[in-house]
Amino acid sequence: MMLSDMERLVQLLARLPGLGPRSARRAALHLIKKRESLMLPLASALGEAAANIRNCSVCGNLDTADPCGICRDPRRDTATICVIEGVADLWALERTAAFKGRYHVLGGTLSALDGIGPEQLNIDGLVKRAADPAVTEVILAMGATVDGQTTAHYIMDRLAGLDVKVTRLAHGVPVGGELDYLDDGTLTAALRARRPL
Structure with a gap:
């Protein structure tokens, strides 16, 4: 069975992290509604990124x-x-x-x-x-x-x-964190990584 262009777009969007099928449908509809101002520039940017972006041979960035x-x-x-x-x-x-x-x-x-x-x-x-x-x-x-x-x-x-x-890197209590909201592992790491003032 051939997928319609819309179904294919939804399936591809659903592969992105944080997007499930419902979110992908909403995103696809939004892209279609904003075809000239969003969808076409996005398609162009994706094509350019695919052609030009690569991993740095030194650091991997x-x-x-x-x-x-x-x-x-x-x-x-x-x-x-x-x-x-x-x-x-x-x-x-x-x-x-x-x-x-x-x-x-x-x-x-x-x-x-x-x-x-x-x-x-x-x-x-x-x-x-x-x-x-x-x-x-x-x-x-x-x-x-x-x-x-x-x-x-x-x-x-x-x-x-x-x-x-x-x-x-140090592990432990985040800036602005309250002890009663932290998990046991974070508190243990914070105690072990303590330093003099």
Whole structure:
């Protein structure tokens, strides 16, 4: 059975994260209603993005240039590499404007259940970059999940023989957080990561 153009559009939109079938139908109807001002420019932008955006060969970021803008920026600190699971994490850190070093995107985390081993991640590239004498610190910014922690421990083992300081992001009480709303794991991590004032 052939799908109509509308059904195909709804099915494709439903594949996006956060959109179920009902939300995809609403989005498709909105796009059709705003064909000239939204749908056609969106289709053009999607085509250009598909043709031009690629992974940076140095860090794994997404950009239209290779190396990416962050890797080419001479103002960035070349001595510090922040290791992250995906590009969304890079964007989150860049939003803070608190980190001025370079990044390394792994492309996920180790996960035995999903069949993701070290070969599927960009860990060898990280080890090669960390071996550069100009690099003095590698920050592990993995999520506080079992897979994130497993990946961080694996990377620490791989970097053990190099002359580089390995640090990790602090875990614990968020700014503005109230203790009675936090889960046990977060409170435990906060107690273990306490520091003097």
